[in-house]
Amino acid sequence: METISRPVVVKRMPERMNLKQARKFWKEVQPFLNSDRPQVVFDMSQVRHLDAAGIDMLLDCMREAVKRDGDLKLAALSAQSAVVLELTRTGRLFEIYETSTAAVKSFSCFLPNALRQLEPQVSQGAVPIFAPQTTITNDDGSGESIAA
Amino acid sequence: MDLRAIVLVAGMGGEDAPGERIAGVPIAYLDALGLPVLQRVLRRLRQFGICTATVISDVPDVTTPFSRRAQADPRVRHIATDGDELWDQAEDVFQQYAAEGADLVVALRLGPYAELDYEEMIQHHLDRHCVTSMAVDPQNACLDVFVLSPEGRFDARELFRSHLHRMRRKCEPFTVRGYVNHLQGAGDLRRLVVDGLMAHNAVRPEGVEIKPGVFLGYGARIHRKARVVAPAFIGARAKIHAQALITRGSVLEHHAEVDCGTVVENSTLLPFTRLGAGLDVMHSVVGFRCLAHLARNVELEITDAKLVDMVPLSPVSRLAGSTAALFAFLPKQIYRGFRALSHREEPAVDPECAELRAAPQDTSELEAPASVESSEFPSNLAVVRRYGDD
Numbered sequence: 001m002e003t004i005s006r007p008v009v010v011k012r013m014p015e016r017m018n019l020k021q022a023r024k025f026w027k028e029v030q031p032f033l034n035s036d037r038p039q040v041v042f043d044m045s046q047v048r049h050l051d052a053a054g055i056d057m058l059l060d061c062m063r064e065a066v067k068r069d070g071d072l073k074l075a076a077l078s079a080q081s082a083v084v085l086e087l088t089r090t091g092r093l094f095e096i097y098e099t100s101t102a103a104v105k106s107f108s109c110f111l112p113n114a115l116r117q118l119e120p121q122v123s124q125g126a127v128p129i130f131a132p133q134t135t136i137t138n139d140d141g142s143g144e145s146i147a148a
Numbered sequence: 149m150d151l152r153a154i155v156l157v158a159g160m161g162g163e164d165a166p167g168e169r170i171a172g173v174p175i176a177y178l179d180a181l182g183l184p185v186l187q188r189v190l191r192r193l194r195q196f197g198i199c200t201a202t203v204i205s206d207v208p209d210v211t212t213p214f215s216r217r218a219q220a221d222p223r224v225r226h227i228a229t230d231g232d233e234l235w236d237q238a239e240d241v242f243q244q245y246a247a248e249g250a251d252l253v254v255a256l257r258l259g260p261y262a263e264l265d266y267e268e269m270i271q272h273h274l275d276r277h278c279v280t281s282m283a284v285d286p287q288n289a290c291l292d293v294f295v296l297s298p299e300g301r302f303d304a305r306e307l308f309r310s311h312l313h314r315m316r317r318k319c320e321p322f323t324v325r326g327y328v329n330h331l332q333g334a335g336d337l338r339r340l341v342v343d344g345l346m347a348h349n350a351v352r353p354e355g356v357e358i359k360p361g362v363f364l365g366y367g368a369r370i371h372r373k374a375r376v377v378a379p380a381f382i383g384a385r386a387k388i389h390a391q392a393l394i395t396r397g398s399v400l401e402h403h404a405e406v407d408c409g410t411v412v413e414n415s416t417l418l419p420f421t422r423l424g425a426g427l428d429v430m431h432s433v434v435g436f437r438c439l440a441h442l443a444r445n446v447e448l449e450i451t452d453a454k455l456v457d458m459v460p461l462s463p464v465s466r467l468a469g470s471t472a473a474l475f476a477f478l479p480k481q482i483y484r485g486f487r488a489l490s491h492r493e494e495p496a497v498d499p500e501c502a503e504l505r506a507a508p509q510d511t512s513e514l515e516a517p518a519s520v521e522s523s524e525f526p527s528n529l530a531v532v533r534r535y536g537d538d
Contacts, residue, residue, distance in 0.1 A: 018451075051452035079446040083439065087455060089428050 008039040008104045010075075015046050017054030026057050033061060038070035041103040045076035050084040062093065071095070075103035151198045151270070152250045154241050156257040156312075157186065157205035158234055167332040168259060170418065171436035174207060175331045176258035178435075179401040179419055181344045182354025182365050182383050185261055185331070190224055192350070196266035198254060202227060202241045206234045239308045246298035253304075257292035257312055261340060263326035263350050269295055278319035279303045285328045288321070334433035334440035334447070338416050341399045345379040353381045365402060374406075383419070401435075403459050403466075422457040 009032045014021050032038055040061070047054075058074075065072040073095045077085070085091035097103035157176045168175055176186045183191075186203065193201060202225045229237050238255065245253050252270060264283055273281040279300035283293035292312050296304050306316040327349035329340045344351030345361070353363035361378025367385040370376060374388040377395040383402040388394065392406045396414040400406065404417040407425040417423065418435025431443040437456055440447040450456040460466045 049449070049451070051450070052454045053452075079441075079444050080448045083432075083441045083444060083446060083448060084450075084455075087427050087429060087439070089426065 006037060006039055008041060008107050010041040010043055010100050010104060012043045012045075013047050016049045017047055017057070018049065018051050019053035022053045022057035026060065029061060030064075033064040033068070033070075033072075035070075036068060038065050038068055038072075039107045040065055040070065040072045041075050041097075041100055042072065043076050043100045044074055044081045045078055047078050047081040050081045052088070055084070055088050055090050059090065059093070071107070073097060073103045073106065075100040149197075150249060150251045151196075151200075151254065151266075152245045152252075153193050153198045153201040153254040153256070154238055154245075155186070155189065155201055155203045156234065156238060156255070156259075157203060157207065158257060158259075170334050170337065170433060170440065171438040173436065174205070174258070175333075175337055177207065178337065179383065180337065180341050180351055181363075181381050181399065182402065185340075186258060187221065188351060189256070189258060189261070190221060192263070193254070193266070198266065199223060200250075201225070204229060204234055204237050204241065206231055235308045235311060239305055242296065242304045242308070243301065246301060250298055253296045253298065255294045255296055255304075255307070255312075258331075260291045260293075260328065260330045262291045262293060262324050262328045264291070264293060264322075264324040265326065269293075269322045272320075272322045273297075276320055279317055280307060280315050281319050282315065282321045283324050284321040285324055288323075289330070291324060291328065293324075334416075335442050338433055338442060341381070341416060342397045345381060345397055345399070355381065355383070368400075386417075389425075405459055420459045420461055422459050424454045424456065427455065 009029075011029055011032070013025065017025070029040065032040055042058070042061075058072075062072045074085075075097045076099055077096060082091070085094075085096075095103075095106065097106060157174055170178065176189075177184055180188065190201060190203075193199075201223075204227045206229050227237055227241075242253055242255070252273070254266065262283065262285070269281065269283060273295040278295075279297045280303045281295040283291045285291055290312075294307065294312070296307070300316075303316040306314060327343070329336055329343075329349075331337060331340065340349070340351060343349045344353065345363075355363040355365040355368075358364045359378065361380070362376055363381045364370075365382060365384035365386065368382045368387070369385075370382065370388045371390040371392070373390040374392040375394070376382065376388070377393070379397050380394050381399045382388065382394070383400055383404060385403050386400040387405045388400070389406060389408045389410075391409040393411045393413075394400065394406065395412070398412045398414060399416045400412070401417060401419045401421075403420045405422040406412055406417070407423055407427075409425055410423050410427045410429065412423070413428070413430045415429045415432045415434065417429075418433065421435045423429060423434065429439075431441060433440045433442070434456055437451065437458060438447060438449050439456060460469060
């Protein structure tokens, strides 16, 4: 019996993550987090300023994802965001990966069909069967798909 | 022998000194174990009989609260200039000293911190009949310390006009054997104070050693539930709140404040820095709403007052803040008391639960209840647990 992998959403965080930006970002990611068992990766490579409101928002996202039996992972942390996560002791609550691709792959590594080492079948309009579908969403709402 | 000194503080990120500052304040004006680096250099000059000195700096007004403390010595003349005028001022002061009959003039820039023996250097200068002598570290890097003879006015002019980069006449440099720190950035400042705590240099903590390796400045307050692990320095009027931990050679300069539950490990808190509650500060130099992480080699500005903030600089503001906190304390406690009482009220009884509670329970399957004697527990009985052979 084949199992269809769920999509992984990769979301790039904006450069500045203060209260205003955090609220805006929260509204953007809420639809993904409200889905069943959401699998979300936040790409933090562009984050230069992160404050307590941003950390609060990350924890809220984590709470929402876990509530629906999903997971939220962080990837490509900039030095600034890594320092703030360490400072606020929140870094240890998240799974952190070097790159977004590594974070996306980590979602599939425990699936039984991931061991089959089959090539991902990504084509126009087709849902990948053995690799999770990944959508990278930018701040402006535009997105692109990658195969893990 | 009439010896005089010109101390230049040129650390505002120009081409002469690209680093040498933290959050815009020259390191020379920052405290190292309770005393600014500039004051330590002037004190060392005085130890070698060089009491007449002029400090020339190009520090902007922003840093005045910090530079004022470093300029507290009334025996030293301070001149504030702007940009390139610094070097013209230095030349003028040298001419003035030469006209007043000084035997030798020591010109140094902070910049680097070097514990050199000025007597030896002057002897070296005299023995070799130099007009301009330069001090270098064992790796032959210039320490921006020069001894100038008053007759070499053109040599001095050449030196100052080239921003201490060029000498008119070459002379054998004097190699410093003592402690040297180039103080290029936050990492070097951290190394300076750690070496001071470990007694590897002459930077002694300005405070009382309350227990081995822990130094406390005047008026510092440590909560009884806070923990300070040696070696550590808590500067004057610094404050450590409950459950905070200061460890691994951490340094809190004057008026620094660490809130509840925060861990400060292998870090320096610059003057007037306030850390929020429940933070982990590791391998960092924190101050002026900036955090320089030494392990990650990154400096970032933190605008969130919940994380890093500044204690008010003026004593009046601090007093007003403390008074406001005191007056806010009592109503807050009363409000908390009322809330606690309201939480303790008996919860409303659910009728269904009440019925269940009232219903007789079948205990036949349970073991027989303990005897009356055993159920009566004597109130004067002490319970002792045995640990090992004790």
